[in-house]
Structure formats: structure tokens, C-alpha cells
Amino acid sequence: MNDQLEQIKAQSKIAPPTGGRGDSSVSVFAPATVANVVCGFDVLGFAVDAPGDEVVMRVTGKPGITISKITGDNGRLPMDPAKNTVSVSVKHYLESIGRTDLGLDIELHKKMPIGSGLGSSSASTVAGLFAAKTLLNDQRDVAQLLPFAMKGEEMACGHGHADNVAPALMGGFVLIRSYEPLDVVRLPHPKDLWCAIVFPDVDVPTREARQIIRNKINMKDAVTQWGNVAGLVSGLFMNDIDLIGRSMKDVLVEPVRSMLIPGFYQMRQMAMELGAVSFGISGSGPSVFAFTKDEQTAHAVIQKLQAFLSGMKIHSESYVSTVNDTGPRVL
Amino acid sequence: MNDQLEQIKAQSKIAPPTGGRGDSSVSVFAPATVANVVCGFDVLGFAVDAPGDEVVMRVTGKPGITISKITGDNGRLPMDPAKNTVSVSVKHYLESIGRTDLGLDIELHKKMPIGSGLGSSSASTVAGLFAAKTLLNDQRDVAQLLPFAMKGEEMACGHGHADNVAPALMGGFVLIRSYEPLDVVRLPHPKDLWCAIVFPDVDVPTREARQIIRNKINMKDAVTQWGNVAGLVSGLFMNDIDLIGRSMKDVLVEPVRSMLIPGFYQMRQMAMELGAVSFGISGSGPSVFAFTKDEQTAHAVIQKLQAFLSGMKIHSESYVSTVNDTGPRVL
Numbered sequence: 001m002n003d004q005l006e007q008i009k010a011q012s013k014i015a016p017p018t019g020g021r022g023d024s025s026v027s028v029f030a031p032a033t034v035a036n037v038v039c040g041f042d043v044l045g046f047a048v049d050a051p052g053d054e055v056v057m058r059v060t061g062k063p064g065i066t067i068s069k070i071t072g073d074n075g076r077l078p079m080d081p082a083k084n085t086v087s088v089s090v091k092h093y094l095e096s097i098g099r100t101d102l103g104l105d106i107e108l109h110k111k112m113p114i115g116s117g118l119g120s121s122s123a124s125t126v127a128g129l130f131a132a133k134t135l136l137n138d139q140r141d142v143a144q145l146l147p148f149a150m151k152g153e154e155m156a157c158g159h160g161h162a163d164n165v166a167p168a169l170m171g172g173f174v175l176i177r178s179y180e181p182l183d184v185v186r187l188p189h190p191k192d193l194w195c196a197i198v199f200p201d202v203d204v205p206t207r208e209a210r211q212i213i214r215n216k217i218n219m220k221d222a223v224t225q226w227g228n229v230a231g232l233v234s235g236l237f238m239n240d241i242d243l244i245g246r247s248m249k250d251v252l253v254e255p256v257r258s259m260l261i262p263g264f265y266q267m268r269q270m271a272m273e274l275g276a277v278s279f280g281i282s283g284s285g286p287s288v289f290a291f292t293k294d295e296q297t298a299h300a301v302i303q304k305l306q307a308f309l310s311g312m313k314i315h316s317e318s319y320v321s322t323v324n325d326t327g328p329r330v331l
Numbered sequence: 332m333n334d335q336l337e338q339i340k341a342q343s344k345i346a347p348p349t350g351g352r353g354d355s356s357v358s359v360f361a362p363a364t365v366a367n368v369v370c371g372f373d374v375l376g377f378a379v380d381a382p383g384d385e386v387v388m389r390v391t392g393k394p395g396i397t398i399s400k401i402t403g404d405n406g407r408l409p410m411d412p413a414k415n416t417v418s419v420s421v422k423h424y425l426e427s428i429g430r431t432d433l434g435l436d437i438e439l440h441k442k443m444p445i446g447s448g449l450g451s452s453s454a455s456t457v458a459g460l461f462a463a464k465t466l467l468n469d470q471r472d473v474a475q476l477l478p479f480a481m482k483g484e485e486m487a488c489g490h491g492h493a494d495n496v497a498p499a500l501m502g503g504f505v506l507i508r509s510y511e512p513l514d515v516v517r518l519p520h521p522k523d524l525w526c527a528i529v530f531p532d533v534d535v536p537t538r539e540a541r542q543i544i545r546n547k548i549n550m551k552d553a554v555t556q557w558g559n560v561a562g563l564v565s566g567l568f569m570n571d572i573d574l575i576g577r578s579m580k581d582v583l584v585e586p587v588r589s590m591l592i593p594g595f596y597q598m599r600q601m602a603m604e605l606g607a608v609s610f611g612i613s614g615s616g617p618s619v620f621a622f623t624k625d626e627q628t629a630h631a632v633i634q635k636l637q638a639f640l641s642g643m644k645i646h647s648e649s650y651v652s653t654v655n656d657t658g659p660r661v662l
Contacts, residue, residue, distance in 0.1 A: 043558040177562035177578060178555070185565050185574065216547045219583070224509070226557040227374040231508035233561045234516050237568035243516065247508060252550070 072110030119164030171327030403441030450495030502658030540615030
């Protein structure tokens with residue numbers, strides 16, 4: 001890896017100020033993600049095809065990272081490069097490969113809601129890191145960017161969790177087996193697993209959603225939970241959607257967090273009655289998601305849930321896709 | 332299943348007093364099992380080729396279950412059919428298929444230590460149930476016997492856990508995803524995974540080993556644990572012995588139970604230095620086991636550990652085998 005790093009440094013020095021790829025700018029999309037996946041609190045996550053964020057990155061003549069534009073955030077995100085998760089992550093990355101001499105400008109186009117429980121900051125961060133990696137012609141596996149992406153998460157959420165950034169970066173279903181040392185495992189999944197996401201536009205800050213979780217739990221509940229985590233992982237490997245559905249039960253976090261989501265259990269019942277395989281909270285909420293066996297059922301679920309939320313005068317957004325196996329991509 | 336049950340009843344009524352198979356006696360071996368598998372407390376277990384127990388079952392002319400002989404138990408097991416796990420389980424099974432008119436005599440030959448943490452009662456129970464199933468020509472999947480085997484466990488250990496009986500019955504690696512409803516999943520495993528077992532002959536009653544486990548645990552530790560459970564299951568599916576090894580860490584139960592096993596951490600160090608992939612407590616102990624990548628290393632481990640225990644004046648037994656995929660078998 002050190003050899004590879006030297007090579008990147010050498011290559012990327014050939015042609016400044018255009019980075020190493022020869023291009024002086026790049027546009028990148030990175031996907032939204034569903035963390036926890038009901039029973040796998042803090043260890044499981046997967047990427048979806050939509051929504052996601054876009055970053056346009058340009059090599060500038062002057063060392064340092066700038067942010068020239070942010071759209072779609074209603075002014076909520078900091079333009080200060082020292083405070084924005086994207087620029088902070090990219091800075092850590094450039095430092096790690098000894099390219100602090102480089103000048104990069106960032107345009108961030110938010111194409112997904114902030115504070116939705118869909119890994120909004122992760123999508124931006126991963127888009128930024130992948131753009132930098134592309135400009136620098138860094139040929140290493142994207143998973144190498146994970147520690148830098150986690151730096152961004154640490155700033156955004158107050159903790160360096162990886163269950164959003166890892167799937168946003170690597171695509172597909174990802175298990176974070178361990179944080180120290182960091183050990184991530186990419187899991188397979190049934191190709192015909194559809195995901196219906198509904199974001200009810202109510203405020204559930206990640207920090208608060210985390211604070212209401214109990215620190216002390218019953219061993220008995222923990223056993224139930226890891227039986228289900230093991231069942232979910234088995235179902236993913238066995239292509240057994242019914243086992244996946246049976247395993248997606250959360251006796252520890254959902255009972256608390258669901259209180260922050262209006263009509264959560266009614267929405268679950270509606271989704272299950274329409275034929276969903278499972279239903280739960282995406283990340284720390286308020287977005288909810290259902291797995292279904294086909295696209296049609298996924299659309300039926302979002303239609304029903306959005307009508308229900310609308311009846312409660314709650315605006316919502318919805319997304320339907322299969323699991324995204326690509327991760328970030330150049331546009 | 333009800334149709335199948337009617338068929339069994341009908342078939343098994345054709346030729347009493349010889350059961351349904353036409354044979355009037357059968358000898359069955361059932362394997363010892365390693366429950367918990369370090370991180371999978373109460374949800375994971377696997378079967379080994381050795382040791383195991385044997386049951387000889389004979390059809391008698393008189394309704395009811397008798398126990399005519401028990402060997403290898405040093406007089407520790409009850410001869411009373413109302414108190415012996417084997418006869419109790421078989422009785423539940425006969426009742427479930429409406430064959431209480433049948434007379435069965437049991438000879439139990441203990442070929443493994445009692446109270447060893449190797450699923451001693453499960454091996455006996457499964458041998459008895461499989462013998463009855465064989466005599467009755469019950470063609471259903473062996474997994475159907477699980478509820479009856481759990482009745483035996485309930486009597487033997489004070490709780491109806493399935494992490495020993497399920498692998499003893501089904502062979503291989505088994506996940507008990509859920510108890511209510513009972514949901515078991517057979518997991519694959521690398522063919523070249525060797526298991527070295529050492530039983531230090533010290534007294535660790537299952538009930539006490541269970542009582543010292545804390546009821547309240549930290550959420551943080553639980554997350555670490557289910558990350559590892561998910562890693563272990565992934566490693567089994569991926570044939571990745573290193574991932575299996577990295578995942579076999581227990582931050583919740585082992586730190587407490589290891590106190591009941593003299594020299595536990597020294598033995599771990601010895602095993603790991605000899606090249607073991609993992610090391611831990613089998614079930615509730617005092618038996619310990621190591622996974623290795625080959626037979627030679629497994630033998631080196633048991634040799635070293637037995638010499639160490641011998642130095643502490645502790646008698647021990649040892650066993651080396653791969654994972655047993657067969658479960659019970661007619662001898």
C-alpha cells in the first residue's frame with residue numbers, strides 16, 4: 001500500500017495544476033444509504049439508487065480547498081471549508097497522500113433532504129472524496145477512502161460511525177464488523193430486493209435520536225437482536241427474502257426511536273398489508289423504508305404511506321429503487 | 332405436515348410391536364456439539380465427529396418407555412424414565428404422533444463426559460429421538476424432532492435452549508434465529524475447518540455458569556457482539572477462515588465464564604501461538620475449543636493444552652475433528 005501511495009504521489013505530481021488524471025474538473029454522484037437495516041444497529045447499511053448528492057470539483061491554481069457553491073440545502077450547510085464535512089474529509093485525504101499543495105474547489109449540489117436519516121452528509125462526503133480520488137488518479141480500492149469519510153461523519157454527527165459512509169462508498173450491503181480495527185465486509189443481496197423509502201418531513205436530529213437510546217439493555221433482548229442480525233446476514237447470502245423479512249425485527253432501538261416518527265406503527269401495518277417483506281426506520285429516522293419483492297409493491301407502499309402522511313398534514317418525499325451496487329460514480 | 336403425520340401413524344400401526352420399520356431394535360450415535368461459538372451466545376452451535384453418545388432402542392411388547400441400562404455415566408444419570416432426558420423427549424415425541432401404545436426400551440451408552448459443556452444431554456436425547464424416529468419409519472426431516480429434544484434440554488438445564496440440540500440433530504453449523512416462533516437456519520462452513528476440543532475435568536454446572544452472566548449489559552458491548560456474530564456468519568458463508576477467526580470475540584459472556592476455567596487465558600495464548608484461528612469456551616464450559624486450518628495444528632493445540640493442564644494436576648480429555656455434517660446416524 002505504501003508503494004501504491006508513492007506512485008499516486010508521483011503520478012499526481014506530473015501535471016499540476018490539473019491533478020493526476022489530466023482533467024481539471026469532475027462531477028460525481030454518491031448515493032443515499034439506509035443504515036441499521038432494522039436489527040443491525042451501527043453495523044449494517046446499504047446504498048440505494050435514489051436519492052443522492054452531486055459534487056463538482058475543479059483543480060484551482062492556488063493550494064487549499066474552497067467551496068464556491070452549495071445548492072439545494074436552503075442555506076443550512078456551512079460554506080466555510082473548515083466546517084463543511086465534504087471539504088474536511090477531502091483535506092484529510094489530501095494530507096494522507098501528501099498533496100496539500102493542490103488547490104481544489106467544491107460545488108455541492110444537495111439532491112436529497114438533510115436530516116432525513118438517509119445518510120445525507122455521507123452522500124456529500126463520499127461524492128467529494130470520490131471526485132478528489134478521480135482527479136488525482138488514485139487507483140486504490142475506494143474502501144481506502146473510508147477513514148477520511150468517517151472524519152466527515154464525526155464532524156456532522158458527533159461520532160465517527162461508518163454504517164452510512166461505508167455503503168455509500170462501496171455500494172451494496174455492507175457490514176461494519178469492527179471499528180477498532182476497522183473491518184468492513186461487503187455482503188451479497190437478492191437482486192430482486194426492492195426498497196421503498198418515505199421521508200416524512202419532520203425534524204429528528206441525529207444527535208437526539210441517538211441520545212434517547214438506552215445505554216443499558218437486557219441480555220435477553222441482545223440475544224434476540226443478534227439472532228436476528230445473524231438471520232438477516234444469512235438471508236442475504238442465501239437469497240432468501242422471507243428469512244430477511246423474518247429477521248428484520250428490532251427489539252432495542254426501534255421501540256424508542258419510533259416515538260419520534262408520527263404514525264410509525266400505522267405505516268408499518270399499511271406496508272405489511274400491501275405485501276412488504278419488512279418495514280423499519282432508516283438510520284436514525286424520520287425516513288422509513290420497506291423491502292418488497294417487486295417494484296409494483298414498492299410503489300403501492302409509498303403511495304399509501306404518502307397519502308397517510310398527507311392526511312396528517314405532513315409533507316413527504318419518496319424514492320423507489322433496488323440496492324445500489326455501484327457506490328459513487330462519475331457523471 | 333398433518334397429512335404426513337397421519338401417514339406415519341398409519342404406517343407405524345401396520346406392524347407393532349416392531350415399530351414401523353420392520354426392525355425391532357436400532358443403535359444410534361449422536362454427536363457432541365459446541366454451543367455459542369464464542370460470539371453467538373444462545374444462537375449458534377455446531378456438531379463434531381467426536382465425542383458423542385449411543386442409544387440402543389428396542390421395541391417391547393408392553394406400552395411405555397423403559398430404561399434398562401446406562402453405561403459410562405458413573406451412576407450420575409437417572410434410570411427413572413420420568414426423569415431421564417432421553418425417555419422424556421421420546422415420550423413427548425410418541426405422544427405427538429399418537430403412538431403411546433408403543434413400548435420402547437432404552438440403553439444409553441455415554442461415550443462423552445457429563446457436564447463438559449459439549450452438549451452431553453443433547454447428544455443422548457438426539458440419539459434417543461433419532462432411534463425412535465428410525466424404528467417408527469418417520470420419514471419427515473429430522474428438524475421436526477427439535478421441539479421434543481428441547482423438552483429434554485429444559486429438564487436437564489432448566490431452560491429449553493436449542494444451541495446444542497439443533498446442531499446435534501441437524502448436523503453442521505446451526506443458527507437459532509428465534510425461539511418464538513422457533514426458526515433455525517443451517518449455515519455452511521469451510522470444509523477444512525478443524526476443531527480441537529479440550530475438556531479440563533473441573534466442575535462447572537450449566538446452571539451456575541448461566542447464573543453468573545449479567546442480566547444488564549451495555550448497548551456498546553452488544554453492538555460489538557452483533558458485529559462479530561454477523562462477521563462470523565459472513566465468514567462461514569464466504570469460506571473465509573480469517574474472517575471467522577477475527578469475528579470470534581466475546582465481550583459479554585467469556586469475560587465472566589472464563590473465571591470458572593483454570594488457566595483459560597494462558598490456554599488461549601498457547602493455542603493462538605500454535606496457529607489456531609480462534610479459541611474459546613464450548614457452551615458453558617469447562618471445555619474449550621480452537622478452530623484450526625489443519626488437523627496437524629489441532630493436534631499440536633490439544634497436546635500443548637493437555638500438558639499445561641496436567642502441570643496444574645487437572646485431568647483432561649481431548650478430541651480432534653472437522654465439523655460433523657451428518658448429525659445422528661444409525662450404527
